[in-house]
Structure formats: C-alpha cells, structure tokens
Amino acid sequence: MAEALRIEDLSVEFRSPAGTVRALNGVNLTQEEGETYCVVGESGAGKSTLALAIMGLLPQNSSVLGGRIYFQGVDLMRAGPDYIRGLRGHEVSMVFQDAQAALNPVEPVGSQLEEVILQHSDMSLRNANRMAQEMLHEMGLPDPKRVMGQYPFSLSGGMCQRVMMAIALVLRPKLLIADEPTSGLDVTLQAEILERLRRLVREQGSSVLLITHDLGVVASVAKKVGVIYGGGWWSGPT
Template sequence: MSAPILRIEELSAEFVTPDGTVKAVNHVSLSLREGGTLALTGESGSGKTSVALCALNLLPHPGRITSGRILLNNVDVLSLTSEALRQVRGRDIAMVFQDPATGLNPVLSVGQQVEEIITNHLEVPRREAKRRTVEVLGQMGLPEPAQVATRYPFQLSGGMAQRVMIAIATALNPKVLILDEPTSALDVTVQAAILQDLRRLQQTYGTSILLITHDLGIVAQMAEEVAIMYAGSVVEYAEARTLFDRPRHPYTWSLLASRPRWDREGGGRLPSIRGTPPSLIDLPDECPFLPRCPKATNVCRTERIPALIALEAGHYAACYNPIYQEEPAGAGARPD
C-alpha cells in the first residue's frame, strides 16, 4: 500500500453555542493513502463534515479546533499562514462541500467560476485558462463542455451542478480531494455516472479521495479503507473488505446486520438502528454507544470511553467487547 498523503492526528474540535459546547470531533485520527480512497461514514451529526472542514482549516465560527494536527504531505495545515493556506487550498487539497449554498455563485457563469480558480493560482494566459476549463468540465462527464461553460447555475440540473462543483474542485488537479456527500441529492443513475467519472479521474491523476457518505453501497463501491464515526469519534477503522466481512464494533455490526434492508430499499442509505445518538453537548464519560448497544456489559458502564485499539493488522475498533462471531449478520454483506 502507498504512503499516507493526508494524516489527521488526534483531532478534536468543538462549537461553542449558547446551549453549551458541542464536542463535534473527539480525538479523531485518520490516514489517507496516496491515490487511495478513504470513506468516512456514520449517522448524520456524527462529525464527518466537521472533520473535513478541519482538514482545510475552514471550520466556521463558532467552531474551533482544540487539539491535533493535519499533516498534508508532512506539512501541518494548521500551522500555515493564511497566504500559504490559500495556496494549498485548491492546488494541494480541495473540497466539494455538502451545502449546495456554498457551492456555485449564482451570478457568474460556469466558465467564469472554473477560470477564476485557475487564474487565482496559476500565471497562465486567459486562453489557457479557458482551454483547461473546457477540459475539466469534459472530464467530469459534462457533454458539450464549451457550451456548458456559458451557462449560469440556475440553468443546470442537480446532476450537472454537482459535476460543475467537482470540476471546480479538481481544476488544479489537487492531490487530495474531499467529497462531502457528493451524490446524496441525486438519483441513482446520475449518482452511478458521477462516481464512475470520479474513479476515472482518480486513475488518471492518482488523486487521493476522502469520501464522506452515509451510503454503505457507495462505500463498498469506492473505498479501500473505511472509518466509521459515532458521536464525534472514529469507532471502527479498517480496509473496506475487512470491515464488511468482519465488523467488530457493535455499531458497525448493527449497521451491517440490517443489510437486507439497506440493500432491498436501494441506495444503500445508512440504516436507522434502535435509539438515538447522545447529545454532543453532554457527552457521557462512558462509551457513547452504551444506551443502544446490544453487547453492553458491566465493564462498559464502569469504565471510561474505550480507546481505538488494533484487533488485527490495520483493523481498529473502540469497544470493550468487540464482536468475534465469524458469521455476523453482515458477513458476505459486501455488495459487488
């Protein structure tokens, strides 16, 4: 396996709100390999988007990073000056945001928006910026890219708008691309086509992808490695095949155990499991999954929150009673 290009080490972040401090990210460590795809998955509110925003040092007010390092090619992103950060964003690391409102500028044409990012970073003649614009739009599967470049956001379908946003993020060929729920709002056919374009892009340029999704079908299709987040922490981390074949954390196990449902209902959306996650304002001292856990024992009630430990090479789980049943309900659940 290739070396890591992006390492997130012991990252913690919080939002200070009038209701209290939301502990959105708690001691998260992740490692994205060069040319690889790491999926970050978990229920809504588990901290996925916050981790991604921290990776670009873009956590908005009232958010703040309280500890940790973000190493991009061994350079700590959090220690960079704002000018250095501006250079790094777009060129070395880029993100397609989950919130469509932060995506496209309604008053600029598609072409202007792609060209802007190119000319902001590179000293290239206008003609070259235009050529590259058409190239990246075509690369993201937009037919007649020169014509699409003249359109305004309101003239685009949802699928086209998403392709344009990915084209903007990839205009400078960033080494690391973060995609936050890139296809969640789209129908399955458009989704499949966009994922295919992303895979082709990755093969052509060796782009490393951090893919945030709550769709286990997409995880299975796209990722070599997976981190499962729960209540702001990574609770299980493994190669995708291992995780689908041998889930060890009861939360992952529960998700995969409901596979017939997520499979049959299509889309692979994260199944809902019994109970609700804890408030991130009053995070308990013990395992945050305790109230929902079918495997809980006394130790879970008396000990503090379990740390992520290696159960086998490259397979980590944060649990006092990891599941070792060789035929869990999720076994063989990896859809091909």
C-alpha cells in the first residue's frame, strides 16, 4: 500500500510568560492510504497540537523544534503557504473539536460549506449550493435547504457535528483528521459518525487520523494506534 502520511521526530513547544512547554517530543508516525490510525491520550497530552501541526495551523506562540511531516511524499514543513492553503480543505481536511464553537457564528452554515467548494473549484455558486445540500443530506440532516440558512447557534450539538463533517468531507479528501469527533455526543450519534468514517475509508480509499481518548472507539475502527503522554509518543498495531 502507498504511504499517505509520515511524521518523523516532530517536536513542538509553546512559549508563555511563565516559560516554555514541550507539547510534542519526537513523534514518529506512518499511515498508509485507506488506513484508520487512532491517536489517543489524556486531555492536554498534545493530540490536538499534532493535528494542527499537520494542517499548518499552529498558533503564533508555538515553535517547531525539529522534524518532518510528509503528505504524499511532500514535506509540509518545507512547503510554502500557498501550497499548504491549496491542500487544506481539499486534499487534507479536519473535523475540529467542539463543532459548535469551530463554526463561524455570524455566517449561515450553508455559506460556510459553499465557501470550501468555491475555494477549491471553478464551480458556480448555484452548483456549489446544490452540492452543499446533497452533502448535508448525506450526513443525515433533514431538510438540508432549511439547514443551509441557519446559524450554528440555532442548531443542536449533534447537527453542528454533522455540518462540520459535511464541510470536511464535501471535497472527498485523501486524508481526514478527526479531532474528538464523537466527544459529547450520545451513543447513537457516536455510532453513526463512526460508521460514516468507516464508509469514507471503504468507498473512497481515504485515510483517517482519528484523535480520541475513548478506547472503545479505538477498538472499533483503528488499524494502528499511537499514544501521546506528556508530549511523548508510542505507536503500534491495535
């Protein structure tokens, strides 16, 4: 199988008035195409920092001390911002923690979904609107046309999670990073989200990097697992 993602000896620290904190310390990870890789660890261990590093979204008070992140053979740590911007949302997408907070509160969710489509294609607004509604329907949202006009604060947490999944999946990315996608959801919705991730892998051959602290989720979907503890790293098969 071809390699989708490879991380070599990645170390990241954050600066603060009280000093520096090492968030990641020598992370090594290899993920194949069509593979679900779970990253587990307690809160504050560095899981989300790893996801943000891959996406090129680390905050300004961070420093990458060393390491490489290869996506389809290209070192993202050495690639230019235009290249990263072209990948983000298209080839590599991310489902952020707390979907309701991650969505823009002053824009209808339909506009946010259309923006991703228009940014990475020459599609007309009408066709982007149609594609967005189809994706919301695929995510199991009733009456997608009505949902398109609603704001995040008027939707339930579960509906916001489905919208965030739709935004991440609408362009059929080769790599999906899902940061705690089932956190705070009821058991039925958790099972539905996990099934959609399995379908993404099965039908599109996409790779999923799933960040979680739920070992039940790991047992049900992962082929490989990596553990972060205090920024340190261990990995192996499930």
